[in-house]
Amino acid sequence: MDIIIVGDGKVGYALAEQLTKESHNITIIDKNETALRKADNTLDVMCVKGNGARASVLLEAGVEEADLVIAVTSRDEMNMLTCLTAKKLSGNVRTIARIRDPEYYEEYISLQEQMGIDMVINPEFTAAQEIANILQFPSAMNIELFFGGKERLIDFRVQEGDLLVGNKLSKISGKLPQNILFVAVERDGEAFIPNGDFEFQVYDRVYVMGQITGITNLFKILGRYIQKINTVMMVGGGRTSYYLSKIISKLGMVIKIIEINSEKCLELSELIEEATIIEGDGTDQEVLDSENIEEVDAFIAMTGRDEENLFTAMYGIEKGVDKVITIATRIRIPEIMNKLGLDSIIDPKMITTSYIIGYVRGMQNSRGSIVDALYKIVDGKAEVISFIATGSSRLLNIPIKNLPLKKEIIIACIQHRSTVTIPHGNEKIAVGDKVLIVTKNSHVIKDLNDILE
Secondary structure: OEEEEEEEOHHHHHHHHHHOOOOEEEEEEEEOOHHHHHHHHOOOOOOEEOOOOOOOHHHHOOOOOEEEEOOOOHHOOOHHHHHHHHHHHOOOOOEEOOOOOOOHHOOOHHHHHHHHHOOOEEEHHHHHHOOOOOOHHHOEEEEEOOOOOEEEEEEEEOOOOOOEEEEEHHHHHHOOOOOOEEEEEEEOEEEEOOOOOOOEEEOEEEEEEOOOOHHHEEEEEEEOOOOOOEEEEOOOOOOHHHHHHHHHOOOOOOOEEEEOOHHHHHHHHHHHHOOOEOOOOOOHHHHHHHHOOOHOOOEEEEOOOHHHHHHHHHHHHHHHOOEEEEEEOOOHHHHHHHHHHOEEEHHHHHHHHHHHHHHHHHHHHOOOOOEEEEEEOOOOOOEEEEEEEOOOOOOOOHHHOOOOEEOEEEEEEEEEEEEOOOOOOOEEOOOOOOOEEEOOOOOOOHHHHHHHH
């Protein structure tokens, strides 16, 4: 497809990098010559210097022939205007806008209708949703919900003394809950799709799909089940803190936010009545100690700087907080982070990229299986993709065990009407079923038929 990306920041560059790998024709628009030069030197893309909201610039980039315009500049107004202009210039182009300001985002449905925006993405809101999911199931490092929350994908780190250590999956399957499925493992930066012969090692990061009862029982077997989170301390009063507070306050959690900027503190106190706002430097040990960090159930570091978040989160771990979560958008050194105990790391950039890539693949499959959702795991080295099976799928009404699946692909879950199951061989896929597959990113899966040999 012909895709125009307006905005060559972190998200724009990451999108261009991924979409070029999937053989799309990418044109990037930005006013920053340095950013464009980097993209031109490292990616197979076309670059246009200018204001992406201007009709002349969009026409130069080829908007009349484009299939999609993605506006991810740092300004919401610019992104909305870009999408509106693109729609005026081309009746066929679809548009995606990144909208982050709560005042705009809370009315995004009307914005979509009035401005013709096909998809609105808010990195801070989606990050807040992921953090809220983790807080509701704190035993996991990270958690993603599928099929309306009926199925959950969680991950955890294998520790010394675990039942898993040194054992093949087939050997211990009888000792594990039946309604779970091991779908991926990360070891030394490499992704594995485990089969019965896979042998677990200490420090493996394991991804498990299952319903809440099965996952809960797994953590009880492993001896690391964490009770409910009641009190939460956040460092940083940005948009993610705002969205997260609104979500978890409805769950009955007591919230405290530490913010260094006095003006922002006043703003937060008006916007978030559910939270206690503390003016102070959340990276200062004395401030954290004075606010009794060791007594909270969960500690979340989400300032605007990765370095501050990582060091502050490390102090939360040192103080014995049960659940520590940090946001990191630039620093990605998984091996070091894991050794420091920093397991629950949220990257809004990767979340945003996953959502948009899923939408793009869905556009490609208007006549085939429909991409319902896409989520990247193992630091982007593997994907979880939800498809809706259509009449064009070649795997309909065939027992799962008889399907000629490509290597390193797992059918992790099937939703048939209101029933959700983890398939174990005899289940069959019917038209309209939602099918969840897990694959390494060496396979670009755009349709359910792509999982077959």
